[in-house]
Amino acid sequence: MPDRNLTGQDAAKEDILLEVKHLKKYFPVRTGFIRKTDLKAVDDVSFSIRRGETLGIVGESGCGKTTLGRTVLRLTEPTDGDIIYEGQSIIGKDMKEYRRKMQIVFQDPYASLDPRKTVSDIIGEAIDITKSASGKEERREKILQLMQLVGLNPEFYNRFPHEFSGGQRQRIGIARALAIDPGFIVCDEPVSALDVSIQAQIVNMLEELQETRKLTYLFIAHDLAVVKHISTRIGVMYLGHMVELTYSAQLYRHPLHPYTQMLLSAIPIANPDISAVRKRIRLEGELPSPLNPPSGCPFRTRCPRCTSQCCEDTPSLREVEPGHFVACHNCG
């Protein structure tokens, strides 16, 4: 598959910030007495993100989306494939330089903050590591600014994480990621662990920050409603593969891959009149074990449109409409 197919147009014209090519991440797992099998958490995933946009990634738990997020930042080393940031491959490079440009916000606001550190030390760690403050006073000033930015009371400067609520903790986590002024942030299910009432606050804040600080997000979630709200484009993952990738509105209006169709039909609709007439597509069968994925198309065991071709060839992403990619033999 030619790489320019992913965008349909010239990469330079599109102002691509990050490009991921055929990324693979396998974990060896012992399955027998001596035998080891690779768990293909991310298997041949390619996409690109334009400067200033938000690419949403959705999928069931265990589909490899968290691994994808961490591998893109090389927090786990990719097994194969290439990651290109601002036109330069970051594979095999010293990550020091890129750590200042690419950041991550975590899912669990309880596990992601060091319980022995104060808020100021957590947010200030990036400043300490990059030595970007000239003195104590400047460091304090910067930290207070960041706290202000994410809506934290400056009086909490010397408090410990366990004293805060989940939403406040997530704000601390976001302030930490922003401290070195990155261009790109992986948001790894940043609101999944929060109360619904708090989710909106955090998502809105992320959107505001994106605008004011010219940020680019890779936004991972399993909640389709949140992803739809924040994303420019959305990629759907299934068993380590990217099965569909298109603009947010397009995905919701006109999903092509049978898996996407099923996911969308599972969203509860708050209006009983629409809900009653809507055709609900049931997802049949169990999610196959990633240790023993089906041959050919990963989705074929649960797919209503499965043909003999699906059992043999693994479909690759192809552009069926401008900007709409799908990995399926039988649609589009």
Added chain:
Amino acid sequence: MQTIRYIVKRIGLAVISLFAIVTITFFLMNLLPGDPFMSEKATAENRAILVAKYGLDQPVYIQYGRYLKNLLKGDMGTSYVLQKGRPVATIIFESFATSMQLGVRALVLAIVLGVSLGSIAGLRKDKPSDGVIRVLSSIGISMPGYVIASALMIVLAVNLKVLPVTYNKPGGWIMPMITLAMYPTCYLIRLTRASILEVMNQDYLTTERAKGMSEFIVVFVHALKNSLIPVITYLGPLTASILTGGFVAETVFNVPGLGRYFVSSISSRDYTVIMGVTVFYSSLIVMMNLLCDILYKIVDPRITLE
């Protein structure tokens, strides 16, 4: 599959451990200054004959090879000093029979008392009975064997005169048994209590109660069974503790067991005996640990060898 894999690994580890212990003991004993005949009033000539007779003049690796080969045949050499000329294996075999009689009694006492008192304390948390048991077990766990032995002697044998001081009189086994059982009993009380408290808070017991099960069934059918699983892991160290505890108990109460024999072999520098007993005890402890781990794995397949 997982279980078999674990057991095979565990046995392999035990074999390596045994080999390591045998090797370490052999070379450590070889580092000892002089030879075992130094203390004898023998002429240099006679000593040379003795040294040659036991092959002590040959290179170390040959001695080591011979030692390993003999060990596999159950031959640990003969005693040089204490019971000159008698095979070490025979000495160990005879005196261990006595130690085992005592040890098994202590083991049974420790398990019965420890588990039952620990269960009572755990089930009656914060009641007076729990408090008393906790205080007593804290004190008991802090007393070295000889302290217990001395206390028993002063109270039961010297002041009350209800039990004889020496082992071979009727009832003579009671005091050494209590001495041996004290530490493991107290340890088991604490272990069982903690384990019961942990299990009692589990959601599945709340479910049982919510289903209307009587507290009796909840406790005896569900809670105890699961809380006793961790206790199994302690049975290995428990055996080790009773074996080494035997050193003190047997010496104080003059029990003709292996522990006392080991202590006197140290003071008389009877090398082959020291080596034989070390290897024998170590193997016993390694085996017991192996058995416990395998048992534990079968009862609770979740654990792994990490």
Added chain:
Amino acid sequence: MKVSALSLQNKISPEDFAPLGSDHFRDEKLETEEIGYWKASWRRLKKNRIAMFALIVILILLVFAFIGPVLSPYTYDQQVRGDEGLWPCMAHPFGTDRLGRDILVRCMIGTRISMAVGIVSAVIVMIVGSIYGAISGLAGGKVDIFMMRLVDIIYSVPEILLIVVIKMIISEPLQNLIDNTPSLKGLQRIGPGLIAIFVVYGLLYWVGMARIVRGQILQLKNMEYVTAAQALGCSKGRLIREHLLPNCIGQLIATVMLQIPSAIFTEAFLSYLGIGVSAPMASLGSLASEALNGITSYPYRVIFPAVLISLIILSFNLFGDGLRDALDPKMKKA
């Protein structure tokens, strides 16, 4: 909008969804006061009356052991003529032994030995164990597997037996070394038995500690805040210094505290068997052992050292339990 008379829905209006002012957080207050980890732990510890009582007993015992002998008119090896075999009296509160040595001062010295052995052994165990465990946990992979297998093997060696054997081996060379090296004269008094204990603690006893530290490191390594620090470009050294160490130090200290009574136990056991300290130096174990032959006529000679050693171990055990609960509330046994 039609609202049923029976509706349980709240009445809501569009204003309820208006965004809050940017300064709304000014009113946010935390109920808790500003307090650090150590201060909070100390507060928890202070509330534990048993642990505080044990701490006071330990302090009294320390004074007894390290200041007591200075105040006593006798020394531990002084044989007072005419005072042989005395029962406790005004001149000798704990009585004397058959050589006329004051048992009180000998018990003080014995307590000193026991506590010193406990603390030194615990420090050895902490240093060796935590370094080994940290390396194993941080390295991971094959290195980790190999190092942990080694630990498994060492774990299965019965250490008491090896202490006996090692003591026999190092006795003579050590004695020669001490005799020929003037700077090591101080070691002479404690004797090869104690040094054997330290050697074996350094060689064998650390495995439990290594396992605990490795477990902690493995657990911490997978915490998201460690990944976050890595994402910020945190170096390995900084990671250990700033994140891993501070987060396992509490458990480390608690484990070390509980190691002390175990070492004291071992020393008492060995001295009792006559392979601990060398005469005329006294340890609580050797005092009890010497006195056992005359237990029918002079029971006090056994009672004083026996009560002291039990008191030392008991107070260290209770204080260690309390400290563990205070430093690591998550570990607290209900």
